[in-house]
Amino acid sequence: MSEGMTVQPDLGFIKYLKNAGGDTLKKCYQCATCSVVCPLSGDNKPFPRKEMIWAQWGLKDKLVADPDVMLCHQCGDCTAYCPRGAKPGDVLGAIRAYAYTHYGFPQGLAKLCSEGKNLPILILIPTLIIGLFWWLSGGMHLPQGAIDFGLFFDSHKDHATIIGGLTQNVLIIDIIFVPAFAFAVFAAYRGVSAMWQAMAAQLPEKSAFRPSVVQFVTMFLLPAIKEILQHNRFNQCGANRDRVNGHLPLMFAFIALLAVTAYSMVRKDVVGMFVEGMHAPLALSDPFKILANVAGIALIVGIGILWVNRSKMEEESGATPTFYDWFLIGMIMAVGVTGMAAQITRLIEIPVLAYMFYFLHLVSVFMLFLYMPYTKFAHMVYRTFAMAFEKYRESPFAGKVSQ
């Protein structure tokens, strides 16, 4: 902070941090123990001590444009060692939660996703949308005969094709999920672009050169993704190594499930238009079905470890329970458990339960993707681009940041 700088605190922001898990920030007396223990903090980088004083001063605009805040992986080392119980890890988590709302588009949905009291509405929105399509497609009747989720939105037509070779079921699934997914991608793009501009505005020097798209991807984005996949920084955690044990299987489960979903869409939506019988469920022995089941188990195990770990952090290290943390854990657990329960009840042939779990599975998947840009799930994109920015600001395209 330069001498003579006028501090203009945002009191609303300080109040938000206090309510969102950062209520201890006033206890910080700038001893810098957290900067010593934080694996992200270098010799010339007083992180997160610097962010603690910015937060005390209510410097919202500096904090939401600070890549280091997004790079923190909430290991809790700083919170465990802080002699004042100021919980810097929680303060940073609260700043990130604020940033996702701050950059969120549209703002109304971003704000809705930021508070626990809105949970009933957040569940009701996908329930009503999916329920409406279920009602329109067949009056909410359960399909007769052998359990087949490919007939859920097609209970009277028995795999009859309606457009090209597409069944009504596949078409309705696409009508529900493709726009939701596209909307989430667009909203995340808007948010990340705003964050990047805010971070670039903080650079001390403005470069006359801009990287091309190819340079941006190869020099900054791909190296950041590679680092994330390897979990290098997580491995530097001291106090809380269980997080990497949960986060790693979870991340690979998501990648595998995305691959299976893409395969399934191509098989049913593209090939299915020309080849009869491609709409049937995958056989248990199909390699993609095996991959989906292994990924489903990895998802439940990974989120289970993170669930236990978060509870331990709250009990033993005094971390503050927040909607921001638990909403994501709850949504991912719901996706894993309902998906697995739908499969098991299908295999043991209990139609009512199988279709009920399938419906709940659709609701939870819809929630996970539609709300991705505003919940803790958003760290997937914000963190990736913050890491890319970290590489960008050290490159010839940008001046180095002074601390």
Ligand code: SF4
């Ligand atoms: S957060 Fe705690 S460890 Fe860090 S500077 Fe403040 S008092 Fe010291």
Ligand code: SF4
């Ligand atoms: S939670 Fe971990 S990564 Fe984040 S500031 Fe604290 S020590 Fe550093």
